[in-house]
Amino acid sequence: MQRITILGATGSIGASTLDVLARHPEKYQVHALSAHGRVEQLAAQCRAFRPARAVVGSAEAARHLAQLIADLPTEVDYGEQALCDIAASPDTDTVMAAIVGAAGLAPTLAAARAGKKVLLANKEALVMSGQLFMDAVKEHKATLLPIDSEHNAIFQSLPQSYARSPHAAGVARILLTASGGPFLQRAVETLEEVTPEEACKHPNWVMGRKISVDSATMMNKGLEVIEAHWLFGAPADKIEVVIHPQSVIHSMVSYVDGSVLAQLGNPDMRTPIAHALAFPQRIESGVPQLDLTQMAALQFYQPDFARFPCLALAFDALRAGGTAPAVLNAANEVAVQAFLERRIGFRDIDRLVARVMQDIPHEAAASIEAVMAQDERARRAAAQFAAGRA
Ligand code: NAD
Ligand code: MG
Numbered sequence: 001m002q003r004i005t006i007l008g009a010t011g012s013i014g015a016s017t018l019d020v021l022a023r024h025p026e027k028y029q030v031h032a033l034s035a036h037g038r039v040e041q042l043a044a045q046c047r048a049f050r051p052a053r054a055v056v057g058s059a060e061a062a063r064h065l066a067q068l069i070a071d072l073p074t075e076v077d078y079g080e081q082a083l084c085d086i087a088a089s090p091d092t093d094t095v096m097a098a099i100v101g102a103a104g105l106a107p108t109l110a111a112a113r114a115g116k117k118v119l120l121a122n123k124e125a126l127v128m129s130g131q132l133f134m135d136a137v138k139e140h141k142a143t144l145l146p147i148d149s150e151h152n153a154i155f156q157s158l159p160q161s162y163a164r165s166p167h168a169a170g171v172a173r174i175l176l177t178a179s180g181g182p183f184l185q186r187a188v189e190t191l192e193e194v195t196p197e198e199a200c201k202h203p204n205w206v207m208g209r210k211i212s213v214d215s216a217t218m219m220n221k222g223l224e225v226i227e228a229h230w231l232f233g234a235p236a237d238k239i240e241v242v243i244h245p246q247s248v249i250h251s252m253v254s255y256v257d258g259s260v261l262a263q264l265g266n267p268d269m270r271t272p273i274a275h276a277l278a279f280p281q282r283i284e285s286g287v288p289q290l291d292l293t294q295m296a297a298l299q300f301y302q303p304d305f306a307r308f309p310c311l312a313l314a315f316d317a318l319r320a321g322g323t324a325p326a327v328l329n330a331a332n333e334v335a336v337q338a339f340l341e342r343r344i345g346f347r348d349i350d351r352l353v354a355r356v357m358q359d360i361p362h363e364a365a366a367s368i369e370a371v372m373a374q375d376e377r378a379r380r381a382a383a384q385f386a387a388g389r390a
Pocket of ligand 1: 007008009010011012013014034035036037038057097098099100101103104121122123124147148149205206207208209210211269
């Protein structure tokens with residue numbers, strides 16, 4: 001029995017994870033679930049999976065949840081320390097890190113420091129803390145498996161020996177595919193008028209609102225470039241973004257001998273989730289088999305950095321190093337929230353991120369405390385900018 005903690009159980013990734021787990025009750029047992037606000041959904045999940053512990057965002061939410069599941073043995077708690085506890089508990093083996101944004105950093109890091117098998121969906125945590133996170137994984141002998149579909153595809157397309165000797169593996173480039181989001185073809189001048197509803201309507205994937213907006217600006221791909229850098233130790237100029245609107249190839253690795261290995265599948269996050277849960281074995285995920293004869297043409301293009309300035313900003317942050325990716329991420333989180341609340345326009349997102357990156361001096365990412373201090377500074381600067389636009 002593998003005992004699992006799901007951080008962010010009520011989100012899109014959390015729900016897909018529970019869907020896969022429910023197909024294999026003999027293999028997996030849910031130790032703990034967390035949610036920020038959606039208490040009723042979490043209560044239903046507790047009823048179905050009977051975890052030992054459930055964690056929510058506030059004392060009030062905890063009281064509400066405790067009432068809803070008073071008949072269950074589940075112990076209810078709230079707050080960041082409780083999240084870190086369920087991530088690091090000796091009663092759990094595997095932690096699905098599926099909280100959105102910087103809020104996931106502390107518990108995800110706690111799981112790594114406790115030497116857990118960490119299934120990483122929460123890309124923002126790795127983008128912010130980069131080397132520090134990878135050092136914690138190594139020092140505490142944690143196992144880090146990517147859930148992001150592209151990184152999971154890259155992981156599957158690399159040889160097992162890659163981690164031991166990347167050079168001998170002969171990797172030439174990592175080809176990170178991107179759907180291009182809902183605005184790949186839209187006239188650039190009209191991007192100023194994009195609404196939150198339009199931005200959240202992704203052509204291929206159903207996801208949480210923050211990552212949907214990130215896909216529309218292509219900041220998501222930018223964050224994924226940084227994520228790929230840390231996961232696979234690849235420098236920025238060996239990571240190439242390829243637009244592939246059909247999202248059938250989830251990413252590729254090209255080798256020095258001219259080979260290109262890819263992972264394909266229907267666009268459904270249950271595939272990478274099942275892959276990481278069972279690794280190195282395979283289990284059924286509920287995703288239908290890919291029928292290539294039913295596919296239209298598969299297309300590939302170079303990204304247009306003028307249409308998607310956020311992608312260029314992320315490459316800049318990666319090349320700048322230190323706390324620059326944390327500043328990029330924090331500014332973006334504030335900007336996306338302001339956009340979703342209709343306080344700023346769609347194109348203000350990239351303007352705001354560029355401005356904050358310019359204004360906040362780069363520092364070395366010497367400690368998590370230093371990273372969090374820069375995150376705070378970037379959030380304050382971003383909030384000021386957003387208030388100025390409103
Ligand atoms: P979502 O918005 O659907 O769910 C987010 C989850 O995090 C919810 O359970 C919510 O309760 C919890 N949460 C939100 N704010 C919190 C806070 N301040 N403290 C504690 N918990 C909080 O998001 P999602 O689409 O499931 O994405 C989750 C993560 O996975 C993101 O980092 C995203 O980039 C990544 N990801 C998602 C997909 C996808 O298909 N949805 C694909 C790849 C990567
Ligand atoms: Mg992805």
